[in-house]
Amino acid sequence: VGIPAHVFMLMMCAFWLMICGVPAHAGDSEYQDKARKLLNFSMFLEWPSDAFSRNSSPFLIGIMGNDPFGHGLRDTFRNRHINGHPVEVSNLDDPAEAGAFHLIFICRSEQDRLDQVLPRLQNGHTLLVGDVDDCGDFCRWGGMVCLYMEKEKVRFHLNADAIKAAGIKMDSKIMRMAASTDCGTP
Amino acid sequence: MIRITPLKDWSIRHKLLAIVMAFNVAFLLFLAGGIIIYDIVTYIDRAEEEIRDVSRFIAANSASALAFEDPGTAREILNTLSAQPQIATAALYTTDNALFASYRRSEQYSSLPPDEPGPAGLHRSGMTLEMVRPVQHKGELLGTIYLRSDIARLYSAMMRYAGFLGVTMLAVVAGAFLLQIILHKMITEPLLNLAGSAKRIAGGDLSHRVSEGSKDEFGQLAEAFNQMTTELNYSYAGLQDSRDKLKIRVAERTAEVEERSRQLQQLALRLSEAEDRERRQIALLLHDDLQQYLAAVRFHLQRLIPADMKPPEIEAHAEKLIGLIDESIQKCRSLSHDLSPPVLHQNGLFAALEWLARDAQTKYGLTVDLQVNRQVEPEKPALAAMLYHSIRELVFNAAKHSGSDSVLVAADEHDGFIRISVSDQGKGSDLVPSRSGMEQGGGFGLFAIEEKIRYMGGRFFIQTAPGKGFRVTLDVPGNETAPHEPAEQNGYDHQYPTDTAAKNIAWSGRRILLADDHAVMRQGLAKLIEQQNDFAVVGHAADGREAVYLAGELQPDVILMDVSMPGIDGIQATAEIAAVQPGIKIIGLSMHDDDNTREKMMKAGACAYLYKAAPAEEIIRTIRET
Numbered sequence: 001v002g003i004p005a006h007v008f009m010l011m012m013c014a015f016w017l018m019i020c021g022v023p024a025h026a027g028d029s030e031y032q033d034k035a036r037k038l039l040n041f042s043m044f045l046e047w048p049s050d051a052f053s054r055n056s057s058p059f060l061i062g063i064m065g066n067d068p069f070g071h072g073l074r075d076t077f078r079n080r081h082i083n084g085h086p087v088e089v090s091n092l093d094d095p096a097e098a099g100a101f102h103l104i105f106i107c108r109s110e111q112d113r114l115d116q117v118l119p120r121l122q123n124g125h126t127l128l129v130g131d132v133d134d135c136g137d138f139c140r141w142g143g144m145v146c147l148y149m150e151k152e153k154v155r156f157h158l159n160a161d162a163i164k165a166a167g168i169k170m171d172s173k174i175m176r177m178a179a180s181t182d183c184g185t186p
Numbered sequence: 187m188i189r190i191t192p193l194k195d196w197s198i199r200h201k202l203l204a205i206v207m208a209f210n211v212a213f214l215l216f217l218a219g220g221i222i223i224y225d226i227v228t229y230i231d232r233a234e235e236e237i238r239d240v241s242r243f244i245a246a247n248s249a250s251a252l253a254f255e256d257p258g259t260a261r262e263i264l265n266t267l268s269a270q271p272q273i274a275t276a277a278l279y280t281t282d283n284a285l286f287a288s289y290r291r292s293e294q295y296s297s298l299p300p301d302e303p304g305p306a307g308l309h310r311s312g313m314t315l316e317m318v319r320p321v322q323h324k325g326e327l328l329g330t331i332y333l334r335s336d337i338a339r340l341y342s343a344m345m346r347y348a349g350f351l352g353v354t355m356l357a358v359v360a361g362a363f364l365l366q367i368i369l370h371k372m373i374t375e376p377l378l379n380l381a382g383s384a385k386r387i388a389g390g391d392l393s394h395r396v397s398e399g400s401k402d403e404f405g406q407l408a409e410a411f412n413q414m415t416t417e418l419n420y421s422y423a424g425l426q427d428s429r430d431k432l433k434i435r436v437a438e439r440t441a442e443v444e445e446r447s448r449q450l451q452q453l454a455l456r457l458s459e460a461e462d463r464e465r466r467q468i469a470l471l472l473h474d475d476l477q478q479y480l481a482a483v484r485f486h487l488q489r490l491i492p493a494d495m496k497p498p499e500i501e502a503h504a505e506k507l508i509g510l511i512d513e514s515i516q517k518c519r520s521l522s523h524d525l526s527p528p529v530l531h532q533n534g535l536f537a538a539l540e541w542l543a544r545d546a547q548t549k550y551g552l553t554v555d556l557q558v559n560r561q562v563e564p565e566k567p568a569l570a571a572m573l574y575h576s577i578r579e580l581v582f583n584a585a586k587h588s589g590s591d592s593v594l595v596a597a598d599e600h601d602g603f604i605r606i607s608v609s610d611q612g613k614g615s616d617l618v619p620s621r622s623g624m625e626q627g628g629g630f631g632l633f634a635i636e637e638k639i640r641y642m643g644g645r646f647f648i649q650t651a652p653g654k655g656f657r658v659t660l661d662v663p664g665n666e667t668a669p670h671e672p673a674e675q676n677g678y679d680h681q682y683p684t685d686t687a688a689k690n691i692a693w694s695g696r697r698i699l700l701a702d703d704h705a706v707m708r709q710g711l712a713k714l715i716e717q718q719n720d721f722a723v724v725g726h727a728a729d730g731r732e733a734v735y736l737a738g739e740l741q742p743d744v745i746l747m748d749v750s751m752p753g754i755d756g757i758q759a760t761a762e763i764a765a766v767q768p769g770i771k772i773i774g775l776s777m778h779d780d781d782n783t784r785e786k787m788m789k790a791g792a793c794a795y796l797y798k799a800a801p802a803e804e805i806i807r808t809i810r811e812t
Contacts, residue, residue, distance in 0.1 A: 033255075040253035043324050081325075153255060173250035176259060 031069050033154045034147055035076040038105065038129060041145065041156075042082045044171040047102055051125040051167075052085060059085040060100060062092035064117065065107030068131070073105070095120035106130045106143070118142045125167045139184025146183055157183035198374045203366040210358040218351045222344070229340050233272060233315055234308060237335050240270055241319040245331050248278055249321050252286060252329040260287035267291070271342065275334040279303045281327055296336075303330040313340070376404035380411060392419040447643065454641030455568055462526065462571035469526035474750070477518040477777050478704040481798050484511045485710035488802045489717065515799045519777060526571070528750065529782055534563050535570040539595060541780060542578055546593075552585045553592040562597055562604045565665045569642070573606060573662065576635045580608040580658050583632075588612025588656055603644065604664050609657035614650045632658070695720035698809065699742035701733035701759065702775070703751045707798070711746060714802050721809065730754035737763045737770055744809055747792065749776035749783055757790045764791025771812040 042059070052059075059082040063073065077087040082102075098104060098121040110117055111132040118141035121128055127145065130138040135146035139159040144166065146157045158178040163170055175181050193201055244263060251260035260278050267273045267289055277288040277299035290296035309316040315335040321328045376399070383396045392415060396408040487507055523545075530538035536558050543554035564570040577595060584593045590612035597606050635658075636646040644662040698715055700708045700723055708726050715721045725740045727733035731753045737745060745763065749756040760772050774787035774795040784795045794808050 037254070039326070040323075040328070043326050044250060044253065156254075171250065173247075174254070177250055177254035177256050 030149060030152075030154070031072050032076075034131065035069055035073045037147060037154045037156070038073070038103070039076050039080065041129070041174070042103060042127075044174045045127065045163075046169040046171075047083055047125050048167045048169075051102060052083075055084070057085060058088040059083065059102050061087060061089045062098070062101040062104045063089070063107065064092045064095075064104055064121075065109035067091060068107055098126060099124040101126050103127045103129060106132070106138075108132060111138075114138060114141045114143070122166075127163065127166065127168055135183055143184070148179075150179075155179050157181075159183045198377065199366070199370050202369050202374060203362065206362045206365050206369070207359065210362050211355065214351070214354055214358055218347060218354075222347055225343060225347075226340070229343075230310075230315075233335055234310075236270070236272060237315050237317045237333055238308070240267070240273060241317045241331055241333050244276065244278075244333070245319050245321045248287075248331065249323040249328050252278060252280065252321055253323060255286075257287045261289070263287075264289035272335045273333055274336045275299050275332075277303070277332040278321070279330040279332065281329055283330065286329060297334070299332055299334075303332040306330070373404075376400070376408070380404075380407065383411065387415055387418070392422055450641050451643045454638060455566075458572040458638065458642075459568035462568055465571075466526040466531070469522040469528075472518045472522040472525070473528075473777050474704065477515055477522070478707045478798075480511050480515045480518065481777070482704075482706040482710040484508060484515075484799070485714050485802060487511070489713055512799060515777075519799075522777075527574075528778055529780065530571060530574050531567065533782060535574055536560065536563055536597070537782060538570075538574050539577065541782065542574075542581065543595075546581055546585065550582075550585045551591065552581070554581060555592060555594045556596075557594065558597040559599060562599050562664070564604060564662075569662065572638055572642070573604075573660070576638070576660060577606060577608060579631070579635060584608065584610045584612065584656065588614075590655070599664065600661065602664055603661035605659060605661050607657060607659045609655060611655045614652050614654045614656050635660070695722055696744055696809065697722055697724040697740070697742045699723075699725045699727065699733070699736055699740055699745045701727040701730070701736075701745060701751070701756065702748040703728050704748075707748070711805075714805065715809070718806060718810075721806075730756060730759035733759045734762050737767060741767070742770060744771045744773060744812060746775050746809070747772050747787075749774055749778065749787060757786050760787060760792050761790040773808060773812060 038061075047059075061073070061077065063069070067073075074089045077089055080087045092098065092101065092104060095117060102125065104121055104126055106114075106117065106121075106128065108131050111130075111134070114130075114132070114137060118128065118138075122142045128143050129145045129147065130143045131147050132138045132143075133148075135143075135148060135157045138146045139157065139162070142159075142162060144159050144162045146159075148155055148157070156178055158170075158175070158181045160170065160175070160181045162184075193204065196204070244267070247266075248260050248263045251257070251263060264276050264278065264287055267276050268291065271291070273289075274291050274296040275289070275298070278286040279302070280286050283302045285299065285301070288299045290298070303318045304316075306318045306320055309318070313336065317331075317333040317335075319331050319333075321331055380396060383394055386394045395412050395415065398405050398408045398412070487504060490504075527538050527541055529541045536556075539554075539556055539558070543556060546552040546554050564573060581593050581595065584590065588610040590610040593608060593610045595606070595608050597604065599605070632648070639646045639660050639662060642662055644660060646661075647659040649657045649659070698721055700711055700715075702708045702711070705728070712723045712726075715723055724742050725736045727736050729751045733745065733747065733751075733756075734754070736742075747756045747760055751759070754762075756774060756776070760774070763770060763772060768791075771794075772792045774784070774792040775798055776783055776787075776795070777798050779797040787795050793812050796805055796808055
């Protein structure tokens with residue numbers, strides 16, 4: 001049974017697009033997913049009311065290190081509300097300012113100096129999310145959510161005790177999604 | 187009006203069973219039908235409600251799986267739908283409508299989820315329900331859930347109902363049987379018992395009682411029934427007793443009447459005997475005395491006037507006198523015969539009827555045809571005499587009144603009776619034959635005949651119509667059934683004085699022995715014989731026995747033997763003498779000149795037979811010629 005020539009040509013083009021197109025978008029796709037994960041995560045968590053000075057106070061997200069999202073994170077959270085508060089995304093350069101933030105994303109660029117950064121960030125009701133290779137190390141220094149990639153999907157480890165210590169309530173459904181909930185425990 | 191004719195002839199047991207069964211089945215069908223209709227009507231509403239609830243539940247549970255892109259967990263959540271059999275297909279889609287996870291209840295029967303979930307909301311097409319619901323968490327859209335419900339549940343519900351209905355139906359049938367058995371035991375059986383008892387009692391078994399088992403209405407009915415039967419039994423026993431008493435009384439009365447009837451019959455028979463005896467005595471008197479005297483007078487008168495001296499005037503007177511004597515003898519003879527024909531006593535009824543037939547032919551020119559069965563010859567002389575006189579009366583009645591010149595006399599056996607009928611083909615009668623009316627000129631008469639026949643236990647019928655002749659039928663009890671008759675007294679069997687003057691005389695001419703019970707007759711004959719020189723009377727015998735004895739003693743050449751004699755008669759004496767001494771010539775002598783007596787005498791051994799009133803010359807000539 002012969003396949004018509006134009007159908008064959010179309011199939012060949014599709015194959016070429018698959019080979020060449022997928023790697024080009026791989027990096028973007030990872031951080032889009034991670035941005036989305038952050039949004040979803042924030043929806044399943046509840047910050048205590050004293051984390052906000054007013055009802056209209058924004059939900060502050062800080063990016064520490066070299067921002068891998070570009071505009072991705074800001075686009076994801078644009079016009080979103082978390083716990084009824086509008087979201088604002090900004091870069092965090094000085095760890096001393098960490099107390100004002102509700103969620104801090106620690107970029108890969110910071111993974112070599114976690115021992116220095118993380119202890120300074122642990123104050124108030126701030127959720128610390130890391131994008132590092134060594135999740136165990138991250139959690140041991142007080143990191144709460146460690147994102148990592150597995151089969152091109154974003155997975156995460158949780159440090160439930162740290163989250164609880166920060167006064168943040170966590171939906172039990174998230175526990176089921178986590179690769180582990182006792183990240184950092186030897 | 188309900189027609190239940192087909193059930194009418196069924197037994198009560200089957201009727202009960204049919205009614206209980208029909209009621210239960212109808213009730214069950216009605217109930218099940220109601221439930222099914224209700225279920226079908228409410229099924230859709232419930233199904234919609236259920237699919238909404240399920241979609242809400244799945245959405246809530248699958249939100250995190252969608253949020254964190256965990257299809258494994260999503261599938262696990264969807265797989266919990268296996269507890270919801272109405273859900274055939276379920277799927278979760280991402281926010282960009284890509285299939286995230288799916289569930290099918292049955293790989294074989296459940297359809298695949300659509301490529302895209304389609305617009306949100308509840309959609310119904312036929313028996314299929316589709317629910318599309320966005321999965322949100324805190325107002326954030328995480329994906330879409332798609333659910334499809336089919337009629338599987340309704341189908342399974344129907345199957346369940348069918349199973350339930352089948353099982354219940356079996357239970358109902360079993361229950362109906364049980365109920366029917368209980369009803370039969372409690373109601374039908376007592377009823378059937380009562381019906382059976384009623385049937386037995388109606389059949390005459392009054393000793394039967396119904397068993398009263400219970401204290402309910404049936405028990406009361408049975409008690410009342412038994413009481414009724416007991417009373418019926420008493421009444422019946424009383425009735426039976428009365429009937430038995432009545433039977434005994436009837437039997438007594440019947441026996442009494444039969445005894446009277448028997449007495450009457452005997453009386454009638456004796457009356458007949460007495461009449462017959464009187465007739466015979468008168469006849470005997472006429473024949474044996476008066477007639478003999480007249481014959482003797484004739485002999486003496488003939489001897490008074492010898493043939494050689496005949497003064498004309500004396501001869502004329504003598505001839506006239508002899509003529510008068512002959513006429514007197516003839517009258518005597520005729521009268522004697524009419525009263526009691528000797529042949530009746532000597533030879534029986536049928537021989538007498540033959541004589542009567544000849545007599546009727548001679549006297550009246552009437553032909554009497556006889557058709558008799560010799561087997562029914564009456565044995566009793568009185569009965570034979572009564573019948574003879576009755577028949578004679580009927581024959582002469584026919585001769586006088588019928589206008590016919592012939593009469594048929596028949597005798598045969600009929601129904602245990604001797605049936606005699608006398609019939610003619612004459613004028614007949616248009617009157618219902620009244621006994622007195624038919625009685626003609628006194629004498630016997632039909633009335634007298636009927637009375638006698640009835641008294642003897644017989645029957646009497648007359649059949650007649652104008653131009654159809656006249657027929658009288660007499661039925662008299664046969665020889666076997668004839669009433670007991672006392673020993674007959676032969677009143678006419680006189681003992682005559684025996685003349686023993688037998689003389690032994692030596693004589694060369696004809697020696698003659700005279701045998702006659704009448705002395706005057708013997709004397710007359712002796713005078714006549716002794717006028718002849720070559721004749722001598724050697725002895726006189728007064729009866730048959732003496733004649734036999736003297737024949738042996740005297741060895742006479744000739745015996746003049748009277749037929750009618752006491753003891754053994756002339757016929758028997760002749761036979762005995764002829765058997766021992768065939769050489770002795772015997773001449774029969776009698777006042778009877780009938781052929782029957784002549785024949786018997788000749789058969790017994792007589793060589794001649796003479797009439798006593800015959801001229802003297804004839805007697806002498808006969809003696810000489812023998």
